[in-house]
Amino acid sequence: NLVSKNGEEIPFQLSASLIYDGTGREIASVGIFTDLRPRLDMERKFQETHLQLISSEKLASLGKLAAGIAHEINNPLGGILIYSSLMLEDLAEDDPKRQDLARIVQEAGRCKEIVKSLLEFARQSEPKMEPVDINHAITEGLFFLENQALFHNIQIIKKLGPSLPFALGNAGQLKQVFMNIIVNAAEAMHGNGTLTIFSSFDQERKNITIEFTDTGEGIPEENLSRIFDPFFTTKEIGKGTGLGLSTSYGIIEAHGSKIEVKSKVGVGSTFAILLAPYPETQPIIENNSGELGVNMRELNKLKEGS
Numbered sequence: 001n002l003v004s005k006n007g008e009e010i011p012f013q014l015s016a017s018l019i020y021d022g023t024g025r026e027i028a029s030v031g032i033f034t035d036l037r038p039r040l041d042m043e044r045k046f047q048e049t050h051l052q053l054i055s056s057e058k059l060a061s062l063g064k065l066a067a068g069i070a071h072e073i074n075n076p077l078g079g080i081l082i083y084s085s086l087m088l089e090d091l092a093e094d095d096p097k098r099q100d101l102a103r104i105v106q107e108a109g110r111c112k113e114i115v116k117s118l119l120e121f122a123r124q125s126e127p128k129m130e131p132v133d134i135n136h137a138i139t140e141g142l143f144f145l146e147n148q149a150l151f152h153n154i155q156i157i158k159k160l161g162p163s164l165p166f167a168l169g170n171a172g173q174l175k176q177v178f179m180n181i182i183v184n185a186a187e188a189m190h191g192n193g194t195l196t197i198f199s200s201f202d203q204e205r206k207n208i209t210i211e212f213t214d215t216g217e218g219i220p221e222e223n224l225s226r227i228f229d230p231f232f233t234t235k236e237i238g239k240g241t242g243l244g245l246s247t248s249y250g251i252i253e254a255h256g257s258k259i260e261v262k263s264k265v266g267v268g269s270t271f272a273i274l275l276a277p278y279p280e281t282q283p284i285i286e287n288n289s290g291e292l293g294v295n296m297r298e299l300n301k302l303k304e305g306s
C-alpha cells in the first residue's frame with residue numbers, strides 16, 4: 001500500500017526489474033506501479049451483483065410461495081371478518097364486548113393487509129399513498145405489542161411531536177415497518193431495557209423524522225451494511241428469517257424515503273425514518289404555543305374528495 005499526501009492508503013501492484021550494462025554491472029532499475037483501486041472496485045461490484053442475483057432468486061421463490069399460500073390465509077381470515085362483523089352487529093351499543101370484537105375485525109383486516117403487502121413487495125408494485133397520522137400509527141402498533149411477554153420488562157418512552165403534519169404514505173405498510181423495528185429492538189434488549197420513540201417535523205428539510213432508540217446489545221460494524229439484505233440475520237436458526245428489515249427497507253424505499261441506522265456494540269441502536277409530509281395537508285399552521293400543526297380543514301376536504 002502507498003500512502004497519499006492526505007493519508008489515504010492506495011493498494012498497488014509493483015512490477016520491477018534491474019538493468020545491467022554489457023559487463024553485467026547493475027546500472028539502474030525500472031518499476032511499474034499499477035493502481036489496484038479500479039480493479040478492486042470492479043471485483044467488489046461484481047461480488048455485490050452476484051449476491052444481489054442470489055437474493056433476487058430467493059425473493060422470486062418467496063414471491064411464488066407467498067402467492068400460493070395467500071388464498072389459504074385469506075380464506076379463514078375472510079371467515080373471521082364476516083362472523084365477527086355479524087356478531088358485532090348483533091351486540092347493543094353499550095355492550096362491553098363490542099370493543100373486543102371491533103379489535104378482532106381490525107386486526108384480521110390488518111393481517112390481510114400484511115399478506116397483500118408481502119405480495120406487493122415481491123411484485124415491486126407501488127403502494128397506495130394517502131395521508132397518514134404517524135403518531136397514531138405508532139401508538140396503535142404499541143397497543144398490540146406492550147402486553148406481550150417480551151415487553152413486560154421494557155420501559156417505553158414516547159416523545160411524539162404533538163402537532164405533526166400527516167405523512168405521505170401507506171398506513172398499513174408503515175405500521176408494519178414500525179412494529180417490526182420495535183420487535184427487533186425488544187429482542188436486541190432480550191426483553192429488558194429502554195425503548196425511546198421520537199417523532200418530529202423538520203420545517204427546513206420538510207420531512208417527518210421517526211426514531212426508535214434501544215439500549216440493546218448493538219450491531220457490530222461489519223454487519224451494519226448487511227442488516228437490510230434479504231435473508232441476512234444474526235438470530236439463531238428458527239428465530240428469524242432475515243426478511244423483516246429487508247421488507248421494511250423495501251417499503252420505505254417505495255415511499256421515496258430511507259431508513260438510517262446508528263449503532264454501537266454494548267450501547268444500543270437507533271433506527272431513523274424520514275418521510276415526506278402529505279402535500280394536500282399543507283399549509284402548515286401554527287397553534288397557540290407556536291408548534292407546527294396540520295390544517296385539518298384542508299385534510300377533511302381531501303378526505304371528502306377521495
